[in-house]
Amino acid sequence: MRGVDRPIAVITGASSGIGASFAEQLGARGCDLLITGRREQILRTRARELKERFGVGVQVLVGELTDPAVRAGLSDTVRNLPRIDWLVNNAGYGRGVAFTDDEYEEQRSLLSVHVEAIMELTHAAVARMPAGGRIITVSSLAGYGVSRRSAVYCASKAFATSFTESLALELAPRGIGVLALLPGFTCSDFHRYEAVPKRNRGIVRWMPAETVVRAALRASDRGRIVCIPGGANRLLYLLMKLLPRTTVYRLMSGGVRKMLAGDTGHSSSHSTRPHPRS
Ligand SMILES: NC(=O)c1ccc[n+]([C@@H]2O[C@H](COP(=O)([O-])OP(=O)(O)OC[C@H]3O[C@@H](n4cnc5c(N)ncnc54)[C@H](OP(=O)(O)O)[C@@H]3O)[C@@H](O)[C@H]2O)c1
Incomplete structure (x- = not known):
């Protein structure tokens, strides 16, 4: 896949x-790409388009990241690359089911994608990353929140943010930039099974994925460690940090929870509903 000095x-x-937006914007910056996902046909179409538009090499790796063998295979592939300049830990999904109402195995699987995959891949990639390399982990504002129907989602995103912040300190002396991206309500396939209309209401402001990614790359270029894209999301973050925790619990258990349900309560792309493979 590799062009001479790309x-x-x-x-x-x-x-x-x-x-997909990261692939586009890093392709536009002239990077050769290794992209992963489960929907093989979509991935291969994207790969073809990226090659045509940007003249870069694109390798596709199809696999279910809840599977330890797939995670190990991806890590091996990464270890065998000549170098890695960017790692974007982005894959993730919601269950939208209360922890105690769901199969335990489903909840454990969610954790394996949001926690284990990030750890394994980051460990493998750093060994191949020169000074100037960048790691971006897509966490969520939900990591600062609480939810009646997404306990593991919120907890795993809290892990992703905290892990990434510490890693930023650990890798700074090696000249590697590490960023935690904490999106709020973002238009993507994440919400594709939700009946709730995606409209702006009160503090809820939906952002296009391209805008979120542009903000992340800009923050990474500036050496930031955390990026919360969008003014409304930054206000939400402040509220979650500054309000007494008991107030946050009350709000998230009542009407405000419904209003804020986008990322924290009603999503599933795993197995509560059939997953489109193409
Ligand atoms: N959308 C939001 O409002 C929002 C807000 C905050 C944070 N986030 C985070 O942003 C990240 C990207 O989500 P998105 O909004 O862009 O949603 P998306 O359009 O559904 O994209 C999720 C990507 O992750 C892959 N993926 C999901 N589960 C996987 C699994 N078990 N194994 C392998 N690949 C898997 C999907 O691949 P396939 O579908 O091909 O399997 C897809 O490419 C996630 O980590 C999510 O938690 C999203």
């Missing part, structure tokens, strides 16, 4: 939404 970017979950 940088290499590895992006998980690039078949749609935020990951």
Whole structure:
């Protein structure tokens, strides 16, 4: 896949939404790409388009990241690349089911994508990353929130943010930039099964995935460690940080929870509903 001196970017979950936008914007920066996802046909079409538009090499790796063998295979592939200039840990999904109402195995699987895949891939990639390399982990504002129907989602995103912040300190002396991206309500396939209309209401402001990714790359270029894209999302973040926790619990259990349900309560792309493979 590799052109002579082109940088290499590895992006998980690039078949749609935020990951697809990262593939486009890093392709536009002249990176050769390794993109992953489960919907093979969509991924291969995207790969063809990216090659044509940007003249870069694109390698596709199709696999279910809840599967330890797939995660190990992806890590091996990454270790065998000549170098990695960008790693974007993006793949993720919601269950939209209360922890105790769901099969335990489904909840554990969610954790394996949001926690184990990020750890494994980051560990593998850093070994191949020169000074100037970048790691972006797509976490969520939900990591600061609480939810009656997304306990593991919120907890795993809290892990992703905290892990990434510490890693930024760890890797700074090696000249590697590390960024946690904390989107709020973002238009993507994440919400494709929700009946709720995606309209702006009160503090809820939906953002296009391209805008979120542009903000992330700009923040990474500036050496930031955390990026919360969009003014409304930054206000939400402040409210979650500054309000007494008991107030946050009350709000998230009542009407405000419904209003804020986009990323924290009603999504599933895994197995509560059939997953489109193409
Ligand atoms: N959309 C939002 O409102 C929002 C807000 C905050 C944070 N986020 C985070 O942003 C990230 C990207 O989500 P998105 O909004 O762009 O949603 P999306 O359009 O559904 O994209 C998710 C990507 O992750 C891949 N993926 C999901 N589960 C996977 C699994 N088990 N194994 C392998 N690949 C898997 C999907 O691939 P396939 O579909 O091909 O399997 C897809 O490419 C996620 O980490 C999500 O938690 C989203």
